[in-house]
Amino acid sequence: MKPVVCQHIEMQYVQGKKTVHALKDINFEVEPGELFGLIGPDGAGKTSLFRILTTLMLPVSGSAFVKGLDTNRDYRKIRKIVGYMPGRFSLYQDLSVKENLQFFASLFHTKIESNYDQIRDIYEQLKPFEKRRAGKLSGGMKQKLALCCALVHKPEVLFLDEPTTGVDPVSRKEFWQMLKKLQADGISIVVSTPYMDEATMCDRIALIQEGQILKIASPGDISDAYDKQLFAASTEHSFDLLTLLRANPEIHHSFSFGDEVHFSLAGEDRDPGAILLPGLRESGLKDVRIREIKPGIEDVFMDLLEKQTR
Amino acid sequence: MKQANPVITAHELTKRFGQFTAVDQISFEVEKGEIFGFLGANGAGKTTAMRMLCGLSKPTSGTAYVSGFDVYRQQNRIKANIGYMSQKFSLYEDLTVRENIWFYGGIYGVRKKKLREKIEELLTDLNLKGEANTLVKSLPLGWKQKLAFSIAVLHEPGIVFLDEPTGGVDPITRRQFWEMIHKTARRGITCFVTTHYMDEAEYCDRVSIMVDGRIEALDKPGALKSHYEADTMDEVFLILARGAQRADS
Numbered sequence: 001m002k003p004v005v006c007q008h009i010e011m012q013y014v015q016g017k018k019t020v021h022a023l024k025d026i027n028f029e030v031e032p033g034e035l036f037g038l039i040g041p042d043g044a045g046k047t048s049l050f051r052i053l054t055t056l057m058l059p060v061s062g063s064a065f066v067k068g069l070d071t072n073r074d075y076r077k078i079r080k081i082v083g084y085m086p087g088r089f090s091l092y093q094d095l096s097v098k099e100n101l102q103f104f105a106s107l108f109h110t111k112i113e114s115n116y117d118q119i120r121d122i123y124e125q126l127k128p129f130e131k132r133r134a135g136k137l138s139g140g141m142k143q144k145l146a147l148c149c150a151l152v153h154k155p156e157v158l159f160l161d162e163p164t165t166g167v168d169p170v171s172r173k174e175f176w177q178m179l180k181k182l183q184a185d186g187i188s189i190v191v192s193t194p195y196m197d198e199a200t201m202c203d204r205i206a207l208i209q210e211g212q213i214l215k216i217a218s219p220g221d222i223s224d225a226y227d228k229q230l231f232a233a234s235t236e237h238s239f240d241l242l243t244l245l246r247a248n249p250e251i252h253h254s255f256s257f258g259d260e261v262h263f264s265l266a267g268e269d270r271d272p273g274a275i276l277l278p279g280l281r282e283s284g285l286k287d288v289r290i291r292e293i294k295p296g297i298e299d300v301f302m303d304l305l306e307k308q309t310r
Numbered sequence: 311m312k313q314a315n316p317v318i319t320a321h322e323l324t325k326r327f328g329q330f331t332a333v334d335q336i337s338f339e340v341e342k343g344e345i346f347g348f349l350g351a352n353g354a355g356k357t358t359a360m361r362m363l364c365g366l367s368k369p370t371s372g373t374a375y376v377s378g379f380d381v382y383r384q385q386n387r388i389k390a391n392i393g394y395m396s397q398k399f400s401l402y403e404d405l406t407v408r409e410n411i412w413f414y415g416g417i418y419g420v421r422k423k424k425l426r427e428k429i430e431e432l433l434t435d436l437n438l439k440g441e442a443n444t445l446v447k448s449l450p451l452g453w454k455q456k457l458a459f460s461i462a463v464l465h466e467p468g469i470v471f472l473d474e475p476t477g478g479v480d481p482i483t484r485r486q487f488w489e490m491i492h493k494t495a496r497r498g499i500t501c502f503v504t505t506h507y508m509d510e511a512e513y514c515d516r517v518s519i520m521v522d523g524r525i526e527a528l529d530k531p532g533a534l535k536s537h538y539e540a541d542t543m544d545e546v547f548l549i550l551a552r553g554a555q556r557a558d559s
Contacts, residue, residue: 015448016445016448018448040480041451041452041478041479041480041481041483042451042478042479043450043451044480138352138353139352139353140352140353162478165477165478166397166474166477166506167352167506168350168351168352168354168506168551169351169506169508169544169547169548169551170351170547170548170551170552170554171351171352172506173548194477194478194479194480195507196481197544209480236532238512238513239489239492239513242489255481255482255485256485256488256489256513257509258508258509258512258542258543259512259531259532298481301481302481302482305480305481305482306482
């Protein structure tokens, strides 16, 4: 049975005088044991989707199923089998680390010990701070505690809404390693993130923007969605290079990308070196090097964003 | 290293809370018009260091001057001569776009006549003319952040502190934001930036990486990469931050 199924989900809010179309015809299925990523910026609709799937909110239309259970009718059953880590830190700040965990266990009529095997690795890191109040923990530690609390009742499906936002790169990598381990235990996971580099850790990802899913694919296949040749140019003066490329009519689009500038050309099968280098040299950029590259997730996402707004 | 025209000079700047040394003798200089990346793991001491440089917290020892003002004795002069924006707090949600600009302009003592011109200029630059009377809370996050940045440099400060300005923003807007940073720096305003996006570290002129309260590395991104034999700043960061003792205590 599919752990998660979404069919034609629509969501709207009224905000002041405006109606916000938060989700538009969302359709996807998550496979058993899959690590499924929702990748998109703030305001894309990720949290709305999590709230619907965890039965905290009803969609305006469409239906969603978790382990075959209807989010509309069978919400009590669903709540017992899912773990949910909301985007905002949701634990009791005035309770200690251990008290929070005990509290969440008691809500599900269980004890910390009954699913300790699954949380051991994560909880051992929190052990030295067991008596500290949750509100006094650092960002990375809060995240670990929230994950433990979401796992305490041995859920079958885990929903994690931006668990790594605002967390430094080292703690983020550790967090994803924990998720990989949970996945190996057979838990199906739906996780959202605004960091494109984390998308590569997922089995499949859905790119989402303004309430719409732009694309669903495995991280390896996603570059197929990019239908142009992509080039990377590097120089000591990236910002000048970008400014010059932006002003050049031969360029389809260009973005800074770490220490390089990624760009595509208008038209097909053309040699970027022959077209661009003489002009760049004249403008004083003599050290520009250009190579063709395979588009990454962020390239694809920006391309889809541009197509959407055009 | 002696900079030609430093906007920040910190020498053995230290902040202790009881037994705990949050910032441990950091020394560095930041030049006029430089884009300076201030990186570090959660808990490394970045926020504490920034609070001292912004005149919000007195150091325990060491010296620091921001725009020529002493962080011990001239905190209010510092506050008037810097700009500040963060991901968490920037604008008043229940004021309109125009009201926010007006409010901050007033706080920083921009003269009314000048401020009126500035408002029109800013609305045009940001393409927000049609939204001037919209409440800030109904703007998309990316627009808010661009507006907040423009407001933070409205009074032409010598330096602007940007604390994770692009968190959660979509990849296109994130890049537009960095183009704004570059243009601002070219105008001579120093940009002091923190971020968790390591690709953004590459856009800085120089980057410092804090580990356990100390500055472990400080150089141009290219020099750091070759020194640590790494392909990306992400790798450099991991090499340095993995050695941290207190990354998460």
